[in-house]
Amino acid sequence: MENTQNLETLKFPIGHFTKPDLISEKDIKNWIETIEMFPSKLKNTVSNLSAEELNWKYRPEGWKIKQVIHHCADSHINSFIRFKLALTEDNPTIKPYDESKWAELIDGNCDDISSSxxxxxxxxxxxxxxxxxxxxxxxxxxxxxxxxxKTYKLKEIIGLYAWHCNHHFAHIEQALMHKGKF
Structure with missing residues (x-):
């Protein structure tokens, strides 16, 4: 049981996203700030990592640091497009994608993280x-x-993506802390 709990903690180091019952203006402001600061926070942490470090995993059978970075680029491009669709169309149905398969493509598994x-x-x-x-x-x-x-309101998706930034940043910190020893 403890091993299962440990794997869950490694997979979700900051816990799962929980939407507040009431989303305040302060929540929105804080979430937007998290989204705004994510690229510089990430760049400051990963831009000087070696190829060896970029290949460290954050948990057993998890992604490598480089895959997490490439995934964030893929995911956030998709989210930005989904926001624009919701703003310009009436309750559109968005297009999902298989993030695990994307992470295995050559651009999602490349040691050069500069483009992402x-x-x-x-x-x-x-x-x-x-x-x-x-x-x-x-x-x-x-x-x-x-x-x-399900139908999602943009205000809750802002919170989800602020969580997503922090979630994957925690994965990178975890991989660095454990030096990829999983």
Missing amino acids: LLILEGVHTRWTMLLKSFDTSDLAKTFIHPESK
Whole structure:
């Protein structure tokens, strides 16, 4: 039982995302700040890592640091597009993707993380600009995720992606702390 709990802690070092029952303006502001700061926080932590360090895993059977970075670029591109779809269409159905398969493609498993860091910097700059412009009606706009068959409001997705930034940053810190010894 303890081994299962330990693996869960390694997989979710900051816990699972929990949407507050009531999302306040302060929550939104803090989440946007987390999204805004993520690329520089990430770059400061990973830009001087060696190829060996970039290949360290954060847990048994988990991704390597480089895959986490490439995944964040892929995921955040998709999220930015989903936000724009929700802002310009009436409750669109978004397109899911298989993140595990994407992480195994050559660009998701490459030791050169510079392009993904640049993607994150550019996407987060534009995403933050967009998020900071939201009014109450924008925060209430929605999209449908076909896998869960649920409708999500943009205000809760802002929180999810702030969590996503912190979640994967914690994975990288975990891999570095354990020197990839999993």
